[in-house]
Amino acid sequence: MSWSVSFSISLLWICIFSSFSSSSLASAVTLSGGCNKPPILFVFGDSNSDTGGLVSGLGFPVNLPNGRTFFGRSTGRLSDGRLVIDFLCQSLNTRILTPYLDSLSGSGFTNGANFAVVGSSTLPKYVPFALNIQVMQFQHFKARSLQLASSGTKNMINEEGFRGALYLIDIGQNDLADSFTKNLSYAQVVKKIPTVIAEIENAVKSLYNEGGRKFWLHNTGPFGCLPKLIALSDKKDLDSFGCLSSYNYAARLFNEALYHSSQKLRTELKDATLVYVDIYAIKNDLIANATKYGFSNPLMVCCGYGGPPYNFNVRVTCGQPGYQVCDEGSRHVSWDGIHYTEAANTWIASKILSTAYSTPRTPFGFFCSH
Numbered sequence: 298m299s300w301s302v303s304f305s306i307s308l309l310w311i312c313i314f315s316s317f318s319s320s321s322l323a324s325a326v327t328l329s330g331g332c333n334k335p336p337i338l339f340v341f342g343d344s345n346s347d348t349g350g351l352v353s354g355l356g357f358p359v360n361l362p363n364g365r366t367f368f369g370r371s372t373g374r375l376s377d378g379r380l381v382i383d384f385l386c387q388s389l390n391t392r393i394l395t396p397y398l399d400s401l402s403g404s405g406f407t408n409g410a411n412f413a414v415v416g417s418s419t420l421p422k423y424v425p426f427a428l429n430i431q432v433m434q435f436q437h438f439k440a441r442s443l444q445l446a447s448s449g450t451k452n453m454i455n456e457e458g459f460r461g462a463l464y465l466i467d468i469g470q471n472d473l474a475d476s477f478t479k480n481l482s483y484a485q486v487v488k489k490i491p492t493v494i495a496e497i498e499n500a501v502k503s504l505y506n507e508g509g510r511k512f513w514l515h516n517t518g519p520f521g522c523l524p525k526l527i528a529l530s531d532k533k534d535l536d537s538f539g540c541l542s543s544y545n546y547a548a549r550l551f552n553e554a555l556y557h558s559s560q561k562l563r564t565e566l567k568d569a570t571l572v573y574v575d576i577y578a579i580k581n582d583l584i585a586n587a588t589k590y591g592f593s594n595p596l597m598v599c600c601g602y603g604g605p606p607y608n609f610n611v612r613v614t615c616g617q618p619g620y621q622v623c624d625e626g627s628r629h630v631s632w633d634g635i636h637y638t639e640a641a642n643t644w645i646a647s648k649i650l651s652t653a654y655s656t657p658r659t660p661f662g663f664f665c666s667h
């Protein structure tokens with residue numbers, strides 16, 4: 298099914314942490330120091346940040362063993378446990394975010410919302426849940442919150458809350474990866490990059506026009522190292538790490554363009570803070586130096602089927618009849634061929650929080666409310 302990168306659906310995310318023990322997050326938290334007054338967070342993106350939007354929005358089943366490590370049940374996240382966004386929320390001492398589409402959330406939307414949905418891309422527009430749809434959902438959320446607040450409903454996010462909130466965007470991987478899997482040539486994929494970047498710029502500007510002033514932008518990872526994509530590609534132009542060179546080259550071109558765009562936005566959007574985070578460098582280090590960091594072969598999927606070299610079979614994916622799952626997820630980088638394990642996400646989050654990969658080098662704690 299469909300959580301595959303080719304599934305073009307995206308939702309808005311809401312990051313609400315409800316029941317996490319802060320001690321288990323210690324590794325991610327120490328670097329940021331936490332917040333006495335956590336900020337409100339709004340998240341936009343794809344499966345890298347979907348905390349249950351796909352399940353809430355479309356009723357798609359996401360079964361165990363997804364969720365087995367931390368939650369002990371499936372939460373709709375495509376991983377054995379927490380995602381990077383969960384660790385970022387925890388580092389700010391805020392609850393993990395509730396998916397915008399989750400109408401039965403016990404924890405509600407007082408600390409923000411997560412609009413990210415599995416499979417989302419920036420283009421085409423106006424399909425569920427493209428980035429512009431996620432932004433439209435946010436605009437609805439904001440208008441409705443202000444309306445309810447002005448008629449006396451308690452615990453609604455007010456104008457000041459929206460202005461002080463942190464807006465996190467992590468999208469683009471599916472725009473590129475789907476193009477490759479639909480057989481577009483490298484040149485055709487690269488030609489799409491400017492329109493994808495323009496969509497991300499539009500999203501930031503729309504959020505700015507709504508009052509947002511704090512932005513956190515993730516670039517895209519080395520998706521040429523995702524075991525599913527390697528297993529399914531006809532042309533295996535593998536580099537010395539066993540990753541698809543052309544895919545990763547396209548990712549780097551995309552990231553260069555996003556970096557320039559973020560510089561431009563910083564000068565255009567007065568009194569805004571926009572932090573660009575080099576997720577590519579973090580994941581690339583993890584994959585290249587996996588054994589040094591305590592992981593086994595980074596291209597071998599934990600939850601899948603078929604054995605080496607990738608343990609990935611498109612007909613028997615994680616959670617589908619016949620799948621097999623590894624005992625020690627904590628030794629694996631890849632959970633299901635596309636998504637990372639909780640152990641890998643913990644490592645990645647700690648690098649994000651180190652500020653070493655951020656431009657400018659803004660500590661995450663900067664976004665605490667004052």
Ligand SMILES: *[C@@H]1O[C@H](CO)[C@@H](O)[C@H](O)[C@H]1NC(C)=O
Pocket residue numbers: 478479480531
């Ligand atoms: C992609 O292109 C290759 C070679 O041009 C062809 O053999 C293959 O069937 C195509 N795949 C799809 C999904 O169209």
Ligand SMILES: *[C@@H]1O[C@H](CO)[C@@H](O)[C@H](O)[C@H]1NC(C)=O
Pocket residue numbers: 578581582583585586
């Ligand atoms: C792997 O680790 C070495 C030694 O710390 C470092 O120089 C190198 O840049 C790392 N590789 C990547 C791809 O980050």
